[in-house]
Amino acid sequence: MNYDHAFHAGNFADVLKHACLCLCLVHLAKKDKPFLVLDTHGGQGRFDLAGPQAQRTQEAAAGIGRLLAHPGPCPESLAPYLKAVRALGGTGTGLRAYPGSPLLARTLMRAQDRLVVAELHPVHARALAALLGRHPRTRIEPRDGYAVLKALLPPPERRGLVLIDPPFEQRDEFQAMARALKGALRRWASGTYLVWYPLKEEAAVAAFLADLAPTLPCPALVATLRVRPVTAGERLAGTGLMILNPPHGLATALPSLLPWLAETLGEGGAGSWSLESLAPAAAAPRGDAPA
Numbered sequence: 001m002n003y004d005h006a007f008h009a010g011n012f013a014d015v016l017k018h019a020c021l022c023l024c025l026v027h028l029a030k031k032d033k034p035f036l037v038l039d040t041h042g043g044q045g046r047f048d049l050a051g052p053q054a055q056r057t058q059e060a061a062a063g064i065g066r067l068l069a070h071p072g073p074c075p076e077s078l079a080p081y082l083k084a085v086r087a088l089g090g091t092g093t094g095l096r097a098y099p100g101s102p103l104l105a106r107t108l109m110r111a112q113d114r115l116v117v118a119e120l121h122p123v124h125a126r127a128l129a130a131l132l133g134r135h136p137r138t139r140i141e142p143r144d145g146y147a148v149l150k151a152l153l154p155p156p157e158r159r160g161l162v163l164i165d166p167p168f169e170q171r172d173e174f175q176a177m178a179r180a181l182k183g184a185l186r187r188w189a190s191g192t193y194l195v196w197y198p199l200k201e202e203a204a205v206a207a208f209l210a211d212l213a214p215t216l217p218c219p220a221l222v223a224t225l226r227v228r229p230v231t232a233g234e235r236l237a238g239t240g241l242m243i244l245n246p247p248h249g250l251a252t253a254l255p256s257l258l259p260w261l262a263e264t265l266g267e268g269g270a271g272s273w274s275l276e277s278l279a280p281a282a283a284a285p286r287g288d289a290p291a
């Protein structure tokens with residue numbers, strides 16, 4: 001386990017993932033009823049942008065930094081994300097820290113909502129516990145995120161969101177993620193799921209989507225964002241996000257948010273995006289249903 005998100009915090013992939021996470025949470029918080037957020041791969045929770053990792057890659061500068069420095073207005077759909085980032089990261093002389101998904105989530109959740117965060121790396125799990133462990137209705141699980149997913153669903157709240165954001169250090173991560181997701185959907189088909197993956201090997205992504213799509217019991221969107229053309233084996237050039245049961249606000253925001261992000265974050269005009277809708281398997285065309 002060598003992955004350290006401190007090298008990548010606030011990059012273009014985080015921008016898309018976290019902006020979508022915030023829109024989902026805004027939607028869930030519209031009703032008084034409590035909800036659960038389960039973050040299966042939580043990371044450290046907060047990242048020092050002056051630290052050696054962030055300074056070495058400058059990925060935050062090319063990601064969230066560009067949004068905050070943008071001269072024109074940003075899309076309205078980015079408002080909850082940008083507001084939380086500014087509040088948590090400080091804006092005086094620029095952003096000093098970048099909030100990870102558990103901190104963003106807890107910030108947009110209410111007192112009645114429950115947050116569970118799994119993080120396998122002991123040092124990262126301790127950082128998370130120090131940051132959020134004392135918060136009521138928040139639990140840090142220092143163990144495998146897929147095991148926590150299996151143990152916790154369906155949640156008693158019957159409302160909520162699962163974020164699956166693994167580091168993709170293992171060659172079989174796509175298969176492990178698909179297995180975990182299929183099991184989770186069998187137990188809880190009505191939750192919102194945000195599933196992150198890198199666009200590095202297009203064939204692996206295509207196999208993952210082809211495996212999952214025919215089994216999906218719910219509507220899904222697949223969004224991609226590339227900041228330059230994807231070349232196998234290179235540093236991350238593109239990101240994918242699968243959203244199961246996307247809330248209305250997110251589904252309506254993405255068609256304008258994605259092109260704006262591609263233009264703003266793309267390198268030398270080379271940004272691109274896509275948005276695909278997957279119909280639930282049960283909604284086969286008329287005539288295909290068994291008699």
Ligand SMILES: C[S@@+](CC[C@H](N)C(=O)[O-])C[C@H]1O[C@@H](n2cnc3c(N)ncnc32)[C@H](O)[C@@H]1O
Pocket residue numbers: 001003005039040041042043044045099100101102118119120121124143144145146165166167
């Ligand atoms: C991409 S980072 C998470 C970033 C975080 N979700 C965010 O958006 O701020 C992936 C994290 O998963 C952790 N990890 C690796 N294997 C894991 C596992 N099997 N279960 C839970 N966490 C794991 C890594 O230590 C790393 O901190």
